[in-house]
Amino acid sequence: MAVVPDHAKQGGSHLYRAMRDFVQSADDTLPGKFEITREGIVHDMMSxxxxxxxxxxxxxxxxxxxxxEEIxxxxxxxxxxxxxxxxxxxPDVMVIAEEDMDTEGSIDPRTLVAAIEIVSRSNPGNDWVGKVRDYPLLGIPVYAVFDPRTGEGAVFTDIHPTPDGPRYATRKDFVYGEDVxxxxWTISTDGLPRYQDESTAAADA
Incomplete structure (x- = not known):
């Protein structure tokens, strides 16, 4: 992970637009995924x-x-x-009405029904901390996290105001094998893959 810090509010600034231009150009030339938070650029370096x-x-x-069918x-x-x-x-998965994808450029996050993230092995804090903070700020009403490292996850709902900005008020944890x-909509988590433990992988090599 690489973060370019900026603790001032970036919205509408030349800095934000410069970071956005960099992210859009880097996506085609550098490995991993780039995103922008209020603290700067987050880079998950592994594909x-x-x-x-x-x-x-x-x-x-x-x-x-x-x-x-329309969702x-x-x-x-x-x-x-x-x-x-x-x-x-x-987001790794966006639950959204198909008609709300008919737009130029980025999607308005307020049109999402839910965002789903599968935790990265290389940067789990981005999903468990950064996006738990950012997604209510963006107005995404439901955020679901699936963690193949542990076979667990959580669903965050009920955005409410706090002194630090909008936050999710409700967290429901689950383990793989339970319905979520x-x-x-309720789906099964049976059969979702887990990351192989690095020590096990080394022993098997």
Missing amino acids: PSGRHELTALRLRKRLERVMP VAHTGEPDVENEPEGVMRR TIGD
Whole structure:
């Protein structure tokens, strides 16, 4: 992870636009994923693993089996962005009405039904700390975290105001194998892959 610090509010500033231009150009030339928070640029330096992407695929397919046809579980680009707040993120899975994707540029985060993240082995704090802070700020009503390191996760809901800004008031933890409710839909977490323990991988090599 690399962070370019800036503790002042960045929204609408020349600095924010410069960071956004850098992120958009770096996405095509450098490995990993770049996002912008109010503290600066966050870089997850490792490309997603196969098990990370398989988790996203299985979650997308399970959600789309139970959601109305007009709601999709989208993986990939574009980003969600709130320029006044100085935040640009790219959820692993966006639950969103298909018609709300019909836009130029970034997606308005307030149109998301939910955001889902699969925790990165290389930068877990980005999902468990940074996005728990940023997603209520962006107005995303439901945030679900799946952690293949531990086989656990949590769903955050109920945005409420605090002295430090909007925060989620409710957290429901789960373990792989249990059913989990994201928004109005409940899916199974059976069969979601786990990251292989590094010591086990070394022993097997």
